[in-house]
Amino acid sequence: MSASVIDRFRELVVDESDPFYFDHPLDHVPGMLLFSGLLDLAVRADELRRPRRRAPGRVVAGLDFTRFCELDRATTLSCRPMPGPNRAWTVEARQAGETVCEGSIAFADDAPAVPGGSRGTVSVPPRQAPAELVHRHRPENILVGEPVRRGRGVVEAAVLQPPAGPEPPSPHRGPVEIVEAGRQFATMLEHQEHGKPMDATLLWVALRLDIPFRIDRDVPLLLRWPIARVPGRRSRCAATLAHAATGDELGSLTYEAYAVDPEQYARTRAR
Structure with a gap:
């Protein structure tokens, strides 16, 4: 070869x-x-x-x-x-x-086979998360819904479909789309669950994933995070990718980052 x-x-x-x-x-x-x-x-x-x-x-x-x-x-x-x-x-x-x-x-x-369609009840509302919470400006790039608490221990958010564009969408979701949805979910949690100010910049330092290579677009998906706070300066979000109708776990996504304020970011960039 x-x-x-x-x-x-x-x-x-x-x-x-x-x-x-x-x-x-x-x-x-x-x-x-x-x-x-x-x-x-x-x-x-x-x-x-x-x-x-x-x-x-x-x-x-x-x-x-x-x-x-x-x-x-x-x-x-x-x-x-x-x-x-x-x-x-x-x-x-x-x-x-x-x-x-x-x-x-x-x-x-x-x-493992991923069941298609929307069997069962999809309990997570599909409304988009606020753009500022996921650090996106264009509404068409927001890929997660508003977060919902399930009891005291879990936060969930729907994985949204990108809006229709001039080109027909792929019949499958690929890894980039799923990983970006997970990144937005983790970013949203930094603000809503960990209290990071809205002007904080997240410096992502690590990504770990184990997900299907492609998922039919008609499969409803959600991201699930068991509420946990990792001690120390580095934030860590370990989320589960799940079938929104059946609850079946399909994969995992973990993001690690440092949250810095504008002054810290400027000093970091000046090095």
Whole structure:
């Protein structure tokens, strides 16, 4: 097998006019764009490594965001296979000789069947979460509903469908859409449950996930968080992805971040 198949490299495309990744002006490359670029590279490498293998059933990933990824520098993405008979890849994003994001992405051949349709009662209201709580400006980019408390121990929010656009939507939800919904859920909890002020910036430092690689768009989804506060400066949100009608657990999403005020953010960026 050629080296171009085993080790994959490419430059990250950063389009600041993109309405999804650059929902509002940013002074750095967003972590979601890094995740999307590395995932796409791993998917393409996996297809080349075993071209007859069917699409993955699940994706399991762990990424650490180690530095700000700057807008005015080229960012190189790399993907290398892990040893053994698996579908696991080591991934990295580098900029000016420094690592800005690194970790692993693995694919599983099979996944439990996800029941379709909306059997049962979907108890989470579909109304959008307030834009300021999820740090989005465009209403079409808000992917979670308002949070609802279930007793004293759980907060839930619906995963919303993006509004209809000029192009027909994909019949499936992919990992990027689900991970962004989870990020918005975690951000909302920082303000509503942990009392972070609205002008706080969340510096995401880690992402862990184990979710279906794709889910039919007619499956109603929700995110569920058992209320917990991790001691220390770093925030951690470990959420469950579930079928909103049946309650079946479909996967997990964990986000870790530091919340900083405008002055702290300015000092961090000046380093």
